[in-house]
Amino acid sequence: MSDEPRYRVNQVWRGLWEQDLDLRAITTIPKALREKLSTELAPSVVALEDVQSDLGATRKWVFQMADGATVETVLMTYDDRVTVCISTQAGCAMGCTFCATGQAGFTRQLNVGEVLEQVFFAARAAAPRRLSNVVFMGMGEPLANFPVTVEVVRRLHEYRGLSARHLTVSTVGVAPAIERLALLGLPLTLAVSLHAANDETRNELVPLNRRYPLERLRQACEKWNDTTKRRLSFEWALIDGVNDTEQAMDELSDYARPLHAHVNLIPLNPTPGYLVMGSSTQTVKDFRDGLIERGINTTVRNTRGRSIDAACGQLANVTNAKRRAVQLRAR
Ligand code: SAH
Numbered sequence: 001m002s003d004e005p006r007y008r009v010n011q012v013w014r015g016l017w018e019q020d021l022d023l024r025a026i027t028t029i030p031k032a033l034r035e036k037l038s039t040e041l042a043p044s045v046v047a048l049e050d051v052q053s054d055l056g057a058t059r060k061w062v063f064q065m066a067d068g069a070t071v072e073t074v075l076m077t078y079d080d081r082v083t084v085c086i087s088t089q090a091g092c093a094m095g096c097t098f099c100a101t102g103q104a105g106f107t108r109q110l111n112v113g114e115v116l117e118q119v120f121f122a123a124r125a126a127a128p129r130r131l132s133n134v135v136f137m138g139m140g141e142p143l144a145n146f147p148v149t150v151e152v153v154r155r156l157h158e159y160r161g162l163s164a165r166h167l168t169v170s171t172v173g174v175a176p177a178i179e180r181l182a183l184l185g186l187p188l189t190l191a192v193s194l195h196a197a198n199d200e201t202r203n204e205l206v207p208l209n210r211r212y213p214l215e216r217l218r219q220a221c222e223k224w225n226d227t228t229k230r231r232l233s234f235e236w237a238l239i240d241g242v243n244d245t246e247q248a249m250d251e252l253s254d255y256a257r258p259l260h261a262h263v264n265l266i267p268l269n270p271t272p273g274y275l276v277m278g279s280s281t282q283t284v285k286d287f288r289d290g291l292i293e294r295g296i297n298t299t300v301r302n303t304r305g306r307s308i309d310a311a312c313g314q315l316a317n318v319t320n321a322k323r324r325a326v327q328l329r330a331r
Pocket residue numbers: 098099100136137138139140141142170171172192193235236237266267268269270271312313314
């Protein structure tokens with residue numbers, strides 16, 4: 001657009017960032033320019049699949065990128081907010097045993113455009129509701145694609161006005177990256193996927209724990225708190241008999257209390273490569289109550305989108321019956 005006047009650039013910018021419009025729908029610019037731009041700026045993600053559940057309140061897309069790699073994005077509409085869950089990598093190299101993305105392995109990093117376009121696409125689909133929250137909890141480990149995650153957060157803050165309450169980055173616990181992120185002072189909420197507060201169990205569930213064990217992770221969390229002055233949250237997927245016991249409750253509360261962390265419990269969602277069951281609904285409630293009694297601020301995340309494999313940890317570019325075709329990682 002270098003030969004266009006400055007106000008045209010502003011019109012396009014406002015259409016894309018503020019009004020959630022497709023280039024062809026930005027009627028403040030002439031039709032010929034709209035056509036030209038839509039050809040020149042072809043989207044870097046194309047929806048291959050679009051599935052819904054919860055009466056349309058949860059929607060999942062499988063997006064294909066120029067080289068054929070695919071990622072998934074989930075849009076969740078609530079009474080008080082509209083949240084999109086975006087992917088930062090195609091697949092994931094971290095190999096968490098209970099996660100479908102981890103089970104399927106790593107394909108490649110996404111670039112800034114590929115991540116932002118998931119947000120734009122979801123924002124257009126959400127209209128007339130305004131997309132209010134972006135969570136980096138889809139496929140991949142956001143802190144293993146550090147520069148892209150940082151740039152996307154910056155742009156969402158600068159151009160869409162989203163701030164820490166509306167931007168959440170979830171990490172498996174890459175300790176040095178948490179420390180680097182803290183120093184950048186970005187407006188975001190950090191969620192750390194803890195799942196176990198003793199090294200033996202966490203080594204089994206989250207292989208990265210062997211590299212950054214709980215004590216090292218604790219130091220990074222402390223640095224996050226001290227530097228950003230914002231409250232951390234821990235995610236904990238409740239797995240029957242593994243991390244839903246009285247002992248697990250004690251270990252988690254001892255770990256979370258000095259860090260003033262909030263705990264978000266996630267009932268384990270089924271994935272093809274992990275045969276252990278999620279905790280029962282009653283156990284989830286008891287675990288929550290036990291943590292609250294121990295002075296820990298605790299909430300339970302709902303399991304939106306299970307029937308379309310759109311819930312936490314189920315994203316693996318396959319939907320329902322097709323899921324059996326996923327190549328499991330050799331162990
Ligand atoms: N890689 C990042 C973000 C993506 S995973 C991370 O691990 O934090 C988003 C969340 O879903 C994480 O808390 C992850 O531990 C959780 N998760 C993965 N598999 C799950 C499953 N089968 N059931 C419930 N939660 C799961």
